[in-house]
Amino acid sequence: MTTTESPAGHGRVELAIGGMTCASCAARIERKLNKRDGVSATVNFATERATVTHRSDVTVDELVSIVEAAGYEATPPRSHDEPEDQPESAEDEHTTDLRLRFVIAAFLGAPVLAISMVPVLQFPVWQWVVLALSTTVVWVCGWPFHRAAAVNLRHGATTMDTLVSMGVTVAYLWSVYALVFGGAGVVGMRHEFSIAPSARAGADVYLEVAVGVTIFLLLGRWLEARSKRKAGAALRALLALGAKDVVVLRGDRELRIPVAELVVGDLFVVRPGEKIATDGAVEIGSSAIDRSMVTGESVPEEVGVGDGVLGGTVNVGGRLVVRATRVGTDTQLAQMAKLVEQAQTGKAEVQRLADRISAVFVPIVLALALITLAGWLVAGKPVEFAVTTAVAVLVIACPCALGLATPTALLVGTGRGAQLGILVKGPEVLESTRKIDTVVLDKTGTVTTGQMALVEVRPVAGVDRQDLLSFAGAVEQASEHPIARAITTGAQSELGSLPAVEDFRNTEGLGVVGVVDSTAVLVGRPRLLADWSIEIPAELAAVQREAEASGRTVVAVAWDGAAKGLIAVSDTVKQGSGEAIRLLRGLGLRPVLLTGDNSTVANAVAAEVGISPADVIAEVLPADKVAAVRKLQSEGHTVAMVGDGVNDAPALAAADLGLAMGTGTDVAIEAGDLTLVRGDLRATADAIRLSRRTLATIKGNLFWAFAYNVAGLPLAALGLLNPMLAGAAMAFSSVFVVTNSLRLRGFQSSTR
Known part of the structure; x- marks a missing residue:
């Protein structure tokens, strides 16, 4: 039986209805159920299900009796995580x-x-x-x-x-x-x-x-x-994606058990070609994961130690040991099935x-x-x-x-959406998509990756680019700062291994200092260099002004008493965001960028993806995002909001249509009307197209x-x-x- 608790002492149950032959049967059962005080029921002829919200004093047995008294059968359906025992339904x-x-x-x-x-x-x-x-x-x-x-x-x-x-x-x-x-x-x-x-x-x-x-x-x-x-x-295929059994580690032994017996914290093994049993984090190994069945993404994703993986996806590379973080009905696959x-x-x-x-x-x-x-x-x-x-x-x-x-x-429409990583919370959402004319896009994590990345390396004349990157990366790898991680990751990606750093020191708010190959290296804001009596040459100062005007964060690198170059990092635009904006415009929608960042950064991102400066709303506090949506609505616009963070949840709920990125927080997903399992902004246009086509x-x-x-x-x-x-x-x-x-x-x- 599928039951959930609802507010104000109400419960919710879904009953499988047998014996219906037409829409009139469904209407009759619905009327009978709704006559009972404290009951609100919807009966769907195509799915042969009754969704009933009832007061706590109304029992499931009583609901079943009402249906049977009307001349039909009512049975609690099989839950999502219950195995299918009968080969023929x-x-x-x-x-x-x-x-x-x-x-x-x-x-x-x-x-x-x-x-x-x-x-x-x-x-x-x-x-x-x-x-x-x-x-x-x-x-x-x-x-x-x-x-x-x-x-x-x-x-x-x-x-x-x-x-x-x-x-x-x-x-x-x-x-x-x-x-x-x-x-x-x-x-x-x-x-x-x-x-x-x-x-x-x-x-x-x-x-x-x-x-x-x-x-x-x-x-x-x-x-x-x-x-x-x-x-x-499509829904049955979604429910069938999960693995049936799993190899868990018990001490130094490997033991195969049913997936239903997995608990949070268990370590389990995923060999090449096997399905990942449940949501978890990689503890040992690296591999490529085919997520197409769950997210619709056709390109496998590389994962390593610490990366999260989803149950139902397929390991197409090496052997992984994964620690279970969510099991049963808490997994993303089960939540997807529930939404569908x-x-x-x-x-x-x-x-x-x-x-x-x-x-x-x-x-x-x-x-x-x-x-x-x-x-x-x-x-x-x-x-x-x-x-x-x-x-x-x-x-x-x-x-x-x-x-x-x-x-x-x-x-068919919602099932196909699930296959493409688009989850529709309810049929009324379809009617909302037809009316919207404005799409408000949160910047960080939606249009951009939400993570700093190395975007530019500019050495002074006579300094080799690889030397500049090697020294900076070596010092920054000892820091936990997001800017430091971006530089280190970029340097390792380009050079491979980095030299070791000694005598590392962090100067709060300014930068870091360390010794690499017997050379003292400074990496940080120009003020850090000034404290060491090192000036930024005019050629680098011009580069710095240009980069900062584009919304990038710039750090200077110096050794041997002189500035050797600049490195710029930035929250990069997601692949496909520019195309997504073009697709939204093609649907007759006006894209608006909403962000708490300063206007310089916001306008730079908007220019990169093709959003007009007039449609940029910058320097908005999280609490004021709802006000920005309300203002657009007061101007006569029907607004869709796309976001991924906790601070986006109120705006998602306030918008006429909320689209939550599935890569975001659970709070944002719960507040949205449509959930985009993929982190690709182009899925927004797909969701709106599919909704409109289903309604048509x-x-x-x-x-x-x-x-x-x-x-x-x-x-x-x-x-x-x-x-x-x-x-x-x-x-x-x-x-x-x-x-x-x-x-x-x-x-x-x-x-x-």
Whole structure:
């Protein structure tokens, strides 16, 4: 069972619902649950889940009883970290059952359709053979429709199955009546098929209608079930990423245990080609990690001692020993699955509108069918024509496609997003993305890496660049300062090993001093050199002014009583940030840079990525970021905020749409509406494109679902549509909606 605690003494539970056949079933269960005081429920037909928020005095058993009293099944679903014991799920069994029923119905029903529609195939007693075949198709293969209708009738409810069962039953029973009492059973009777119901007087049989509708609806249900399973495949694939067992170190022994037995602090071994069992930090070894399954990044990441790794990713290099830092439901993979599932079980506003329509649609259609029957009888048409026309109204009106329009698109869209490292917290987020016109970007950690890096080395004339870098790096490697680490890392990357430093001293706020190869070396601010009576030559002073104007931090290097050069470090722009800005502009959005850094640094970064100076908001205190977002909103803008730090969380929550970088803090991720697992800013444009495309698919689905019913009902009521063709059209509408949603699986990231 999936349960969580909610504020104010409320709990939250997700129940797997069995026995639903259409959106009307979901609406009925939702109404029943919400009638209970202290309960707020949402039922999703596509995912077959009920998400229920309830007071502490309402038990899960009581919720299950409410669902069962409505005529359906309710069971707590399997939790994310619980192993899958059964090779074939109930969903697979349901799909298999539908396929078997369809195959039998098609095998027995094909002769019925052929003989009934092609007069040349009609032999003397063909109608009695057709009756025998039709009885099996209608009452054995089509039994799920009749059973569901009976259950709903027992509980005083009407659903799509009520319409189907009534239509098929009326067509079948009328045909039996015509064969036994109406003269249609005479030897040598001929029957011709027409697109519209027959208006001729006399006894006709409509067994082909009952059989055809059953076959087409079974086909539609089977394809629908298959498609729904495909639509949820991304979440199942996400849950399946985790390793099943792991090799842990127990003293000097290696022991293989189930992943579920891992605890925080355990050391475990990951060999080349194996999945990393859980989130952790590398203790021994270095390797390349393929993170594509979790983050969508196609390039493996190099990791070494102290680096963090994610459960579900693959070790493609050397042997690693990792210390577990998060296990079970606390891992990033489990949190991703939870976010995706929450998005798929929620409802967008457009879906709530469709649900309200579906709830009243069936009773209205039943009334319309009766009016159609009475109207044609009053008009003097034969009973056969009036009954067949009413059956066509019942069949064409089934609102199945309407119930599938939104949830199937959500299933596929959010699932595809998870594969690309884009997590949507809820379906209402999709509607927010359509409205935004301004994207506020936090600078540090979002547009830039958030880490200092070596960007420039400028020796004076006569000094070798490598010597300058070697001396500076050697002294700085004894310091823990971020600037020192940037210089050391850059020097090691370019030169390899560095010489040792002796007699190291740190002068707080100014720099460091040390002896390298018997030479005293100073690395720090120009003031440190001045304290040693060393002047900065004019050529270096000009370089320093230019670098600082670009927002870089400059340190001077001196030995032998003279300045030998300058080294500049800076928080570097992330790869792809410039392209991300172009992509955002291409979506009609205005990018704004928001930072607490000074204007010089902010404008330099903005210029590098292509943001206008007029769209730079600099020197903003963390507490004032919300005010900056509010100001843009007061000017009439609909604002999206992208950030990664704790100080970004209030602004993420205040924005109309919050996008949290998954490489940031848990607080920022919790405050965002969309989480970008990758640290790549281009994922922002991908998230907005995917959200907009998913919303467009939902609206397209709803249009076509409505269009089938709106166009088909008048044709059926006016006697222009044969019930069998009505059944085919209704089944096709459901398949069309699901197939249209599946096109979202082809969505591609702009980084590939």
